Amino acid sequence: MNDSYLSWQDWNYTTLDDYSKCRVDKENELNVYFIRSFSPGVNSTLAKFANIIINCTNLFDKNDFKTILITSMNGGGLVSISEFLLQMISPFTSINLYSSIRAKSSIKSNYRGLFNEINDVK
Numbered sequence: 001m002n003d004s005y006l007s008w009q010d011w012n013y014t015t016l017d018d019y020s021k022c023r024v025d026k027e028n029e030l031n032v033y034f035i036r037s038f039s040p041g042v043n044s045t046l047a048k049f050a051n052i053i054i055n056c057t058n059l060f061d062k063n064d065f066k067t068i069l070i071t072s073m074n075g076g077g078l079v080s081i082s083e084f085l086l087q088m089i090s091p092f093t094s095i096n097l098y099s100s101i102r103a104k105s106s107i108k109s110n111y112r113g114l115f116n117e118i119n120d121v122k
Contacts, residue, residue, distance in 0.1 A: 013055045017041030020049060022056035024063065031060040031067040035085070038077025050084060057088040 011034075014021035019037045024030075033056060040049040060067055067089055 012059055013052050015041070015049055015052050016043040019044070020052050022052070022059065024059060024065065029063075029065045031056075031063070031065045032070065033067065033085075033089075034070045036073050037075050038079070038081040038085075046078075046081070049081065053081075053085050053088055060089070 011021040011023045013023075017040070019039075019041050020033070020035050022031070022033045025032055040046055069089075
């Protein structure tokens with residue numbers, strides 16, 4: 001395998017649309033997050049996206065390796081997802097974000113009950 005190329009199989013967890021993925025690199029003793037976007041793609045939901053973050057965090061908690069976040073290709077997305085990621089990976093991060101949004105049908109389908117759904121997503 002080329003050192004600069006990681007195939008799909010090299011990642012421990014990934015979203016269906018490949019927007020977010022993570023792996024434990026035992027050879028280099030690193031935990032690696034690659035995040036192409038902070039919003040779920042068309043093949044995902046906010047709950048499934050957040051569940052990948054939870055799975056990666058649980059995986060990384062099993063070792064004492066340093067964690068690298070690769071966001072150089074990130075096109076933006078939802079601030080709440082980036083905040084959630086930071087809170088999950090850092091024991092010292094405390095971020096309070098307050099906002100309001102219009103409750104349109106797309107918002108209702110993605111946000112309402114999000115954190116109740118996260119642990120139920122397989």
